[in-house]
Amino acid sequence: MSNAVLALQDVSRHYRGKGGLLRKGDTLRAVDGVDVTLAPGETLGIVGESGSGKSTLGRLAAGIEPPSAGNVTFKGKPYAPIGSSAWRRQRRDVQVVFQNPSQALDPRLSIADQIRGAMEAHRLDTGKSGAGSLDALLARVGLEGLGRRYPHQLSGGQLQRAVIARALSLSPDVIVCDEAVSALDVSVQAQILNLLQDLQAEFSVAYLFISHDLGVVRHVSHRIAVMQHGRIVEAGPAGDVFASPRNSYTKALIAALPAASPSARRARDAKRRLDFAKV
Amino acid sequence: MSLRFVLGKLLRALLTLVLAVTFVFVVLRMSGDPVTQMLPDDTPASVVADYRQMWGLDRPLPEQYARYVAGILHGDFGFSFRDDRPALDVVLERVPLSLELGLTALALTIVLGIGGGILAALKRGTSVDHATMAMTIMGHSMPNFFLGILLILLFAMTWRILPSSGVGTWKHLILPAVTLGTSYAATVARFTRSSLLEVLNQPFMRTARAKGVPFRRRILGHALPNAGIPIVTVVGLRLGALIGGAVVVEPVFAWPGVGQLLVNAVAFRDLAIVQTIVLLIAVTMVVVNFMVDITYGWLDPRIRVDSGEATA
Numbered sequence: 001m002s003n004a005v006l007a008l009q010d011v012s013r014h015y016r017g018k019g020g021l022l023r024k025g026d027t028l029r030a031v032d033g034v035d036v037t038l039a040p041g042e043t044l045g046i047v048g049e050s051g052s053g054k055s056t057l058g059r060l061a062a063g064i065e066p067p068s069a070g071n072v073t074f075k076g077k078p079y080a081p082i083g084s085s086a087w088r089r090q091r092r093d094v095q096v097v098f099q100n101p102s103q104a105l106d107p108r109l110s111i112a113d114q115i116r117g118a119m120e121a122h123r124l125d126t127g128k129s130g131a132g133s134l135d136a137l138l139a140r141v142g143l144e145g146l147g148r149r150y151p152h153q154l155s156g157g158q159l160q161r162a163v164i165a166r167a168l169s170l171s172p173d174v175i176v177c178d179e180a181v182s183a184l185d186v187s188v189q190a191q192i193l194n195l196l197q198d199l200q201a202e203f204s205v206a207y208l209f210i211s212h213d214l215g216v217v218r219h220v221s222h223r224i225a226v227m228q229h230g231r232i233v234e235a236g237p238a239g240d241v242f243a244s245p246r247n248s249y250t251k252a253l254i255a256a257l258p259a260a261s262p263s264a265r266r267a268r269d270a271k272r273r274l275d276f277a278k279v
Numbered sequence: 280m281s282l283r284f285v286l287g288k289l290l291r292a293l294l295t296l297v298l299a300v301t302f303v304f305v306v307l308r309m310s311g312d313p314v315t316q317m318l319p320d321d322t323p324a325s326v327v328a329d330y331r332q333m334w335g336l337d338r339p340l341p342e343q344y345a346r347y348v349a350g351i352l353h354g355d356f357g358f359s360f361r362d363d364r365p366a367l368d369v370v371l372e373r374v375p376l377s378l379e380l381g382l383t384a385l386a387l388t389i390v391l392g393i394g395g396g397i398l399a400a401l402k403r404g405t406s407v408d409h410a411t412m413a414m415t416i417m418g419h420s421m422p423n424f425f426l427g428i429l430l431i432l433l434f435a436m437t438w439r440i441l442p443s444s445g446v447g448t449w450k451h452l453i454l455p456a457v458t459l460g461t462s463y464a465a466t467v468a469r470f471t472r473s474s475l476l477e478v479l480n481q482p483f484m485r486t487a488r489a490k491g492v493p494f495r496r497r498i499l500g501h502a503l504p505n506a507g508i509p510i511v512t513v514v515g516l517r518l519g520a521l522i523g524g525a526v527v528v529e530p531v532f533a534w535p536g537v538g539q540l541l542v543n544a545v546a547f548r549d550l551a552i553v554q555t556i557v558l559l560i561a562v563t564m565v566v567v568n569f570m571v572d573i574t575y576g577w578l579d580p581r582i583r584v585d586s587g588e589a590t591a
């Protein structure tokens with residue numbers, strides 16, 4: 001795909017086990033020969049069980065970790081060597097949103113200052129964030145008037161909104177969301193997922209959306225890739241993967257869906273309560 | 280910073296001061312009759328009684344306490360019988376020398392301790408880290424007076440490049456300041472290293488890197504301020520001991536400061552001097568603690584700002 005904003009070709013990431021759990025000399029293939037492309041403005045969902053290599057894939061895609069083999073290209077060009085000043089400048093175009101928003105923010109700085117700090121690092125005019133003024137950006141993510149608050153004064157959902165605003169302030173082409181809603185309550189999860197979807201068209205940003213929760217991934221993704229043991233075992237349009245999974249591992253994931261994840265279970269229970277109330 | 284926060288800390292500081300003053304009073308009464316302690320053992324009983332009456336020690340305790348507090352409020356800290364002068368005068372004229380030594384040593388502590396700690400943390404696991412930590416263990420385990428004597432042996436006796444004792448020129452300051460300053464630098468270096476490492480491992484530091492925030496800015500703007508609280512705490516402890524903290528080093532180098540005065544006053548049972556120095560140390564501690572509290576609030580909004588209502 002030539003118009004891809006981000007492309008991973010036969011990318012691997014191996015870790016050397018050092019004694020302990022893994023015997024010395026063993027290599028762990030966290031990501032093992034993966035091909036992935038991300039088109040501008042689309043959402044690619046990555047699912048898989050714990051340890052299947054999703055986060056590692058996310059870090060490779062974001063360019064914050066080098067691949068052991070294969071190529072990662074962003075807009076057709078490989079990332080500059082990690083740590084170089086060219087690499088630092090490239091950080092603006094690919095943003096990351098991780099699981100725990102309270103740990104992703106400096107506890108000492110107000111929300112507005114955190115966003116300003118990110119923009120100043122790239123010499124951007126802090127008066128003009130992605131959505132116009134900083135106040136407008138905060139309002140857009142649902143944090144109107146909360147810019148002067150400190151992280152400890154916000155809820156988990158509000159913090160994740162702040163993290164998203166900070167990412168958007170740099171007008172990135174891609175945001176890697178690694179378990180971005182997994183730490184949040186189900187009702188808040190839905191709000192954040194809807195916000196991410198609303199922002200996508202507005203800011204024309206593509207998401208690499210990583211989650212162990214198939215229900216969440218299905219909700220936001222255009223395409224889905226299923227990972228197991230560092231490889232992609234099935235990929236395709238979200239509807240197809242769900243309607244007619246070809247891979248047995250994918251089938252098992254889907255079969256386990258309602259009860260497997262606590263969030264899905266809570267959602268199901270909530271739905272039952274609603275249905276009950278309607279009767 | 281809210282006025283309420285500052286006032287709260289100020290109130291606590293005053294309360295601590297009152298407690299310290301009372302504590303000194305109680306301890307000095309409990310540690311035996313001051314008159315018999317000060318006068319020679321063979322003093323006639325009638326003379327002892329006279330002194331007791333003269334110093335008001337025959338009065339009921341509450342009255343003694345009231346007079347004692349009133350005296351302090353008027354700057355009357357008792358009379359040094361050895362110097363035959365008001366105790367406060369004797370102590371205060373020693374303070375500048377102790378401050379000179381203490382502040383020089385503290386500057387050395389901060390530069391070596393914080394600098395070494397930062398270096399070790401940033402170069403974690405390298406030979407720089409190992410060498411720095413080995414030095415802190417040495418500094419930690421070598422007694423203060425021993426290092427002092429060692430330095431005298433080398434620099435004053437063997438190489439004869441620095442004076443071994445006394446005051447006067449900046450050369451006199453070097454050996455005692457190095458002895459006092461390095462001993463605590465080890466502690467500061469260890470605290471700095473571990474608290475900085477803890478912050479460096481925080482997800483927000485990795486996020487800052489992933490956002491392309493330059494190294495200098497990550498360290499100076501995020502890591503150090505967040506690691507600041509433990510560092511300020513240990514440095515504050517030293518600052519609190521600035522005036523009375525050189526009890527060992529001052530005698531070793533014949534540095535005529537408050538520490539040396541305290542040692543002598545204890546030896547000669549000059550209680551008014553001891554009491555004045557203890558109160559002076561208490562005041563320093565309280566003032567420094569207040570400053571440290573304010574610095575905490577400045578460093579950490581979680582201490583300074585109440586958590587507001589948080590809703591999703």
Ligand SMILES: Nc1ncnc2c1ncn2[C@@H]1O[C@H](COP(=O)(O)OP(=O)(O)OP(=O)(O)O)[C@@H](O)[C@H]1O
Nearest residue numbers: 015028030048049050051052053054055056057212
């Ligand atoms: N820096 C590292 N050093 C060594 N091993 C690592 C490192 N990072 C990840 N791994 C290993 O690589 C494998 C894949 O980890 P990864 O975090 O990518 O999985 P994941 O799919 O994100 O899992 P989860 O759903 O639990 O987050 C795991 O076995 C993990 O232990």
Ligand SMILES: [Mg+2]
Nearest residue numbers: 054055056178
């Ligand atoms: Mg993960």
